[in-house]
Amino acid sequence: MPVAHHAKTIRQLIAAALAAATLIGAAACGTAQNATDSTNASASSDAGSDAAFPVTIKHALGETTIDSQPKRVAAVGWGADDALIALGVIPVTMQKNTYGKTVDGFLSWTKQALDDKGVSKADMPQLHDESDDIDAEAIASTEPDLILGPYSGITEDQYKTLSKIAPTVPYIKTAWSEPWRDEIKVVAEAIGKKDAGDKLIADLEQTIADESAKYPAIKGKTAAVLYMDASKLSSFSIYNTLDTRAQFLNDLGFDTPDSVKKISENATSFYQDVSAENADQYADIDVIVTYGTPDLLAALQKDPLLSKIPAVKRGSVVVINDDTVLANALNPTALSIPATTADYMKMLGEAAAKVQ
Numbered sequence: 001m002p003v004a005h006h007a008k009t010i011r012q013l014i015a016a017a018l019a020a021a022t023l024i025g026a027a028a029c030g031t032a033q034n035a036t037d038s039t040n041a042s043a044s045s046d047a048g049s050d051a052a053f054p055v056t057i058k059h060a061l062g063e064t065t066i067d068s069q070p071k072r073v074a075a076v077g078w079g080a081d082d083a084l085i086a087l088g089v090i091p092v093t094m095q096k097n098t099y100g101k102t103v104d105g106f107l108s109w110t111k112q113a114l115d116d117k118g119v120s121k122a123d124m125p126q127l128h129d130e131s132d133d134i135d136a137e138a139i140a141s142t143e144p145d146l147i148l149g150p151y152s153g154i155t156e157d158q159y160k161t162l163s164k165i166a167p168t169v170p171y172i173k174t175a176w177s178e179p180w181r182d183e184i185k186v187v188a189e190a191i192g193k194k195d196a197g198d199k200l201i202a203d204l205e206q207t208i209a210d211e212s213a214k215y216p217a218i219k220g221k222t223a224a225v226l227y228m229d230a231s232k233l234s235s236f237s238i239y240n241t242l243d244t245r246a247q248f249l250n251d252l253g254f255d256t257p258d259s260v261k262k263i264s265e266n267a268t269s270f271y272q273d274v275s276a277e278n279a280d281q282y283a284d285i286d287v288i289v290t291y292g293t294p295d296l297l298a299a300l301q302k303d304p305l306l307s308k309i310p311a312v313k314r315g316s317v318v319v320i321n322d323d324t325v326l327a328n329a330l331n332p333t334a335l336s337i338p339a340t341t342a343d344y345m346k347m348l349g350e351a352a353a354k355v356q
Helices: 017-029 043-047 078-086 108-116 136-141 158-164 179-190 192-214 244-249 258-263 276-282 296-301 310-313 336-352
Strands: 053-061 062-066 072-077 093-095 125-130 146-148 224-231 232-239 272-275 287-290 317-321
Touching: 053 179, 078 093, 078 179, 078 192, 108 287, 108 336, 125 136, 136 158, 146 158, 146 179, 158 224, 179 192, 179 244, 192 244, 192 258, 192 336, 224 244, 232 276, 258 272, 272 276, 287 310, 287 336, 296 310, 296 317, 317 336
Parallel strands: 072 093, 072 146, 093 125, 224 287, 287 317
Antiparallel strands: 053 062, 224 232, 232 272
16 A cells, blocks of 8 residues: 555654664753744643643553643644644644645645644744654654654554653554544543543534535445555455544445445454455445546446446546545544535535435
8 A cells, every 4th residue: 555645554663772862862851942832822822721630541552641731742643733733732743744735744724724823934843754654853853742643553662762752642542543533532631621622523523414414315325445546456455444534434424335344353454455356245335435546437447347346337436636635634634624524525425426
């Protein structure tokens, strides 16, 4: 699976111990802070309560205690940055995005939210690289007092390295599989804003309900997210029920196909590779959502094996172009949901209407 599609393979970090130790020591001893403070500018009025601390969060790699109100929060992985910003906290650093439609390394809705909050260019979050591994040195240089990555693939070695920089919260149960509601809850608890997190979730659920109600054709239909490549049709991949892409389709009103439930039963990863020879086993998918280019559907309909899938044959396929805003939106976040759900639902509704 392409790395660009929001960490579809779990990234590895082998930090150089001496270099990391040097930076960590410098970060721990340093007293100066740069202009980008997690509670600066417009975010300061939304600060959480010191009364909420200490907070202990249990996760897949142990537990992390946050003793006091964090002021400089680093975001790792997917979506924690959006949750922080939606809750009024500007991260000191977050991953640089290069896939899809981006603005100076930020996803479009993230950049818009930062602009709406009046964050100046000098106070924007610094961007670190996570394309192959997590740049611990860059994170340490921002002197965070908390590192949040509930939707990430942080390994034990990475966790040990990052925890020497600041208290670190990795994924809670399974790597790269944190549901968007749970991610918001974890982020909100970690920064002392539990009530605000609950309200944010309720508001986002209302947005989803309002948009999905516009398309009654989806009722009783099944849908799944796949990855299909027009240049390599001998196989494809299906995102299983561990993945937030599949879970989001349920939020939007679709049922999970039995075929996808079956491959999800003992899954330890969030996707399953499937040979095109077994395409007929997925005839119960009414609507297929897939990343790809505009020529993909035509290529699928010409393929002797994949064309046998009823959804492909009738054209109830939503192709998400790699260079569009929606390319980054299938994994929902606190900021992507209000920014993109209307457009996504329109495409899904049109595809569902083709199912008789």
